[in-house]
Amino acid sequence: AQTVTQSQPEMSVQEAETVTLSCTYDTSENNYYLFWYKQPPSRQMILVIRQEAYKQQNATENRFSVNFQKAAKSFSLKISDSQLGDTAMYFCAFMKNRDDKIIFGKGTRLHILP
């Protein structure tokens, strides 16, 4: 069975700093998808970024980028120039290829301090 581990339950950084959230996963699959979701205090779940395992290039979305290390089964999220609106719970998630089921980590609560 696949598992997703986020080892940092909570983090705080100053506004404008760069922060990296860790995620590791366990799978015997070769093809799969990885995601980072953001959950602000409003409770809404928002997709931040997505990575296909067969792509070596790390995905980037504006201030958000990932460091995908397939051999190490690591998928960290980097937020550059952090903003107060980035304060949220961040979930790492895994999906096997040709499967619909997405498995989530337990999340990292990120506080951006003014």
Add this chain to the structure above:
Amino acid sequence: DAGVIQSPRHEVTEMGQEVTLRCKPISGHNSLFWYRQTMMRGLELLIYFNNNVPIDDSGMPEDRFSAKMPNASFSTLKIQPSEPRDSAVYFCASSFGQGNSPLHFGNGTRLTVT
């Protein structure tokens, strides 16, 4: 596009009562998921449907929980009888399925069982 619509947004009920949560997925999406979020367990997948057919219900905690999807635009999650430990936020999500399509979440239903 109205997004995934869940109702009610909040539900407070007494132990032993029946609770029904409702979900309308995004039109055209063929996969629908029910997740439960608690502080202790994070986001757990309860059940998911593909083309209205239940594919994996291994996450349904007990026989007290049941889910249906009578058509492509509506699903229910029922708890009967409810217990205080069922208190959580329940999310519905939908997607086109097959990896390329991320999940789109509803705003969740916060259930409190007293």
